[in-house]
Amino acid sequence: MPIRQARQNVIFELQFTDKALPGTNDSIFLAGDFNGWHTADTAFAFKKNRKGIYVLKTKLSPGQHAFKVVRGSWQTVETDREGQAINNRILDVEKLSGRGAIHLELKIAGWADHFASVPVKSTAASNVDILDTAFLMPELNRQRRIWIYLPKNYKQDTSRDYPVLYMQDGQNVFDDATAFSGEWSVDEYLNSLPDSKQCIVIAVDNGGNERMLEYNPFNNKQFGKGEGKAYVSFLARTLKPFIDQHYRTKPEARFTAIAGSSMGGLISYYAAISYPGVFGRAGIFSPSFWIAPEIYDSTRTVLSKLNNTAFYFYGGGKEGDSLQGRLAQMTSLLKQNASIITTTDFNAEGMHEEKYWRASFKNFYGWLTELQARNP
Secondary structure: OOOOOOOEEEEEEEEEOHHHOOOOOOOOEEEEHHHOOOOOOHHHEOEEOOOOOEEEEEEEOOOEEEEEEEOOOHHHEEEOOOOOOOOOEEEEHHHHOOOOOEEEEEEEOEEHHHOOOOOOOOOOOOOEEEEEEEEEEOOOOEEEEEEEEOOOOOOOOOOOOEOEEEEOOHHHOOOOOOOOOOOOOHHHHHHOOOHHHOOEEEEEOOOHHHHHHHOOOOOEOOOEOOOHHHHHHHHHHHHHHHHHHHOOEOOOHHHEEEEEEOHHHHHHHHHHHHOOOOOOEEEEEOOOHHHOOHHHHHHHHHHHHOOOOEEEEEEEOOOOOOHHHHHHHHHHHHOOOOOOEEEEEEEOOOOOOHHHHHHHHHHHHHHHHHHHHHOO
């Protein structure tokens, strides 16, 4: 069974500067690592008390939690008084725990939509392109923007085939102009490597408000019917065949990796255990196993089919909800099949943020290329 720890009562109260007073019909929410950064989660909605103060009473697990206050979308996220983005707010539950509830007063200085937007300069490398702005996802009856990174010498050396890495939350992979909280700089890092370590990267945008459902293979009382099974079917049965047909790839599972963080880590893991003949390598960064306890039983069911599949897990010591314990539980389960390869990269100071995943991506990719070198 998944590891659980006692949850702490937490009360959030909001204060506003004159410039940040909410409108009469505004709804205000808390979005953080504890709810998959959902911007309109009714379980984390503030309510006005009799004094007109916005209050949220909830329970959070031990550990550090990152969060922000939003008015229903990232376009209406809180800012500083000049309209500039602020760092994630941090709550250390264990440090503040006592006999009673933790009481936090949050002062809102501004909202993003109250200021004229300033375009962010694109940071994508010249060998990053948009594969399609509206690639059809027939399994979900939707369309999605998809990015592609081709190695520096892809067009010059036409005799070579390449491994492929499929990544989730494509907005955050290459470009600050589209990233939620900073890009992973995957393109810059790969461009710094020798030709022998290059690969093709396919990055699929998340679906915005549909992200929580698309990245969860199981139904959830709070968020609704999971669409993850259809999503990974799209990756394995529609997108990968298209990429293999139109680009010079090494199509075998040992040369095909999948990676993602948070909810993207959950769905990347599920894709790997659902299609081990397609995705033979997986980079699982801070996966949201907490929201999908069924993932353990799903793993047990297919354990014998995961021969020679390799998993890289990353976690941070300052992430909430006993991530370290959950990763240990999953790796222990996977090791029951001796042919499965697992490694865990744990950063005691790591938090649930893009900058930590960006840093750990280099370790993941080094591990990945080493595996591929052993199996040319």
